[in-house]
Amino acid sequence: MNNSEFCSLNIFEENVLNGKKTLKLKKTNLKQIQSFTKPLFSVGIIGSARKGKSTLLNHTIGHLIDEKIDYNNLFPMGNNSQSVTSGMLILNKPISAQKMGLSSSQDLMFLDVQGTDLGEENTTRQLVTIASLFSSVLIINVDKNFKNSTLDLIKNLALLKETLNFSDLKSPHLLFLIRNYSKYECAMTINRKPVSKEEYLKDWMDPEKHPKFADDLKFINKHFPRRSIFTMKKPKTNPKLAFKKLPDFVNFLKNILNNLSPLSFGKMQLKGNDFASLIEKCHTDLKKKKMIQVLDLASFIANxxxxxxxxxxxxxxxxxxxxxxxxxxxxxxxxxxxxxxxxxxxxxxxxxxxxxxxxxxxxxxxxxxxxxxxxxxxxxxxxxxxxxxxxxxxxxxxxxxxxxxxxxxxxxxxxxxxxxxxxxxxLRKIEQERIRRQKELEKERKRERERKKKLKKQQEEQERQERERERLKEEQRRIERERERVRERERERQRQREREEEEERETRNALIHLYLNSYRRPRYYGRRVYIVRRGFFF
Known part of the structure; x- marks a missing residue:
């Protein structure tokens, strides 16, 4: 998975109008959140500026997605005393909640809020209100001087009394994250006795022991009953000094989320489309300086x-x-x-x-x-x-x-x-019948013409055959006559041969007679008789 797929979107940004700072809602970025189709877990973080909130979120996301890729640029970070985060930022894509050990049918998103010591009190109150309303876990980012650095945050949370009615609302789990903590520098003690982190947090949130903030602490104890504390030596606020693996913190966060349910109003779990609509309504109510009623929000989204x-x-x-x-x-x-x-x-x-x-x-x-x-x-x-x-x-x-x-x-x-x-x-059939009859009549006429024509042809053929027979008879007679002439000639030739033979017999007989009556002996060569005398033929 490439880190270029992820980037931060600015939902709110500070806008100066008539010399006063107000929050401006960026609806184009809000539309991108509407594409989140699964129930959402949300992790928000608030605290003073330049205390490493964005750095912590970047390293946590990097640990969840891919430790080999640098995710320092997801939420903007700075290296100087000037704060970089302005308004409220969110990732453009949700992270599968399965990476936190939750159901794969749920998604996880992170909210980064600008420093609570920046801007005017009105904009800070609005940002804290929205972060508190739409966070499953709200991280309170403080430094090692826990008691001093949480005073402003307690005041900011107490300001919710003026903007948010917490009736029927599942408030977020408050996670007090003490950064750069060292037990040698700031040991957790009560009456100079070492105590656990949970006892230390409980003592600090006790209104009776802090009468100056009694009302604020009572409000927080009433509406934020789920609280925990975590100490971290690192990461420092400088990214170069920070290490990228936060297994202890991520596992601690997983344990918290495993005991929570996704953002919901009653039985209805919120998805990206609901989340965007509620943020827009909250922003409208806060601009009108109207107290946000959770029941109204539930009715709004239910409607x-x-x-x-x-x-x-x-x-x-x-x-x-x-x-x-x-x-x-x-x-x-x-x-x-x-x-x-x-x-x-x-x-x-x-x-x-x-x-x-x-x-x-x-x-x-x-x-x-x-x-x-x-x-x-x-x-x-x-x-x-x-x-x-x-x-x-x-x-x-x-x-x-x-x-x-x-x-x-x-x-x-x-x-x-x-x-x-x-x-x-x-009418069509009548017309067809008329046409049919006309065609039949025409066919009958045609057949009559053809019959006559055929009859004429037959007569002509008979006449032709008769003529042919006559011709053949005539030819036969001619042939017969010719044959008769041939036979006559043959008989004539036969008679001629007979005459010649007769003459030859007579001649032979005459010669024989002459031979018999003469001293000369005839010689026979074939049918001719020759008388040889003195070497000559006669």
Whole structure:
């Protein structure tokens, strides 16, 4: 975790107006606190200027988050006699209370207040009032001269009598932190006898032993009954001399917080949004020099929560009416179907039954959600919720009646439109029938034309086929004649061959006869007969 994620925000700063110092609320920084979504524990610190309040908070936060990172710059610190802290500062992000051994569903924040010995008494009183009101633990930072340094702080706490009514308020746990303490320098003794720190604190807060501050001490004892004391040798006010580990102090602070509950009014625990709203209201009351009444603050924050609860309940009531009226057995369509204006009473009876059931559900939900708030205020606001539900019920009932009439009129219009639509449909069908007949007639004509055309084609085809048959017959006859001529020629050739053969036989016979009757012997070469004489063929 990087320390750059954390920084301090100035909630209040001193502002000079007409020569007087007043506290100015920085609303832009206050809006950032509204993002704190968990219940808050708050640790505030008051004391004189230049006594190391900011240094202590920085080292404590560093110990809680990460000891290896330097957190000296969270709350501004100085190295000279000039005070640095002005007004009231707070961290921009809460620290998980789990680091203090508390529940992880809670957050821890730290308040740093300017020195009580700075500024005017009016601004100091306002800062101490707000720190006392919104701190779970209020650290009273004093030096080793405990008795002397606490005088001014006791006066400042006693000033709360003029600004804050502590009735019904869980006041913060006062932690007196003695800085730079050494038992050798300032031993805690009563009548020169060493005593424990708790006995020493009890003796110092006894009004009978300090009659000069008796009234102030009585006020503190009455309204700040939870007190403890812690001594610390270090850290010094100079950061260079301070060590960063404060295990004893942090463990002591953890033990205190473990016995406390988060900031709350009654059962309602405060979150960032509530914290910011209350600071703004307290600042407004203090500017008007009006005493802060804790009961008024509780009523203010409870009313704010109740406003949200009532708004949500009214929305749920509206949704219930809508769902029940339109989606249960009294379904809207069933109401409208077959009804007329004389049956609105039936509609009202149905609606009233649903309305009573819905209001009962919402009242139970309201009482459950508001159970942690002030009972008297919850009862008062319950009547407001009932009145608002009645008003919404009347409006909704009127709306339902009007919707019913509108539905009846709509139904009449729909019926009329349906009749018109039916008439249009009838005319459309007649027109369609006419067009259909016309198309059929046209198709019939077309079929007739096609039939005639087809018949003509058939006749032409028959004629063509007839001609083709005639042509084929003629061709057949021609072929036959040609064949006959070919056969005739073949017969002629055959006869020619026969004649030649006949002539050849006659010639051969003649030659044979001649051979037989002559000294010359014929020679045969194939079918020809030759007479050889003196080496020549004849």
């Amino acid at each position: 704010k929560h109740l406003d949200g609860i009532i708004e949500k309940c009214l929305q749920d009531y509206k949704n219930l009416l809508k769902v029940d009226c339109f989606h249960n057995r009294y379904n809207w369509k069933r109401w409208v179907k077959g009804l007329n204006l004389s049956q609105i009473e039936r509609l009202n009876r149905n609606y009233n039954s649903i309305d009573r059931k819905s209001q009962s559900k919402i009242i139970i939900k309201y009482q459950k959600d508001a159970s942690i708030l002030m009972p008297t205020l919850v009862r008062e606001r319950l009547s407001d919720l009932k009145n608002q539900m009645k008003q919404k019920s009347k409006i909704y009932q009127k709306k339902i009646k009007q919707n019913y009439k509108n539905q009846v009129e709509k139904k009449k219009r729909e019926e009329q439109e349906e009749r018109i639509q039916l008439e249009r449909e009838r």
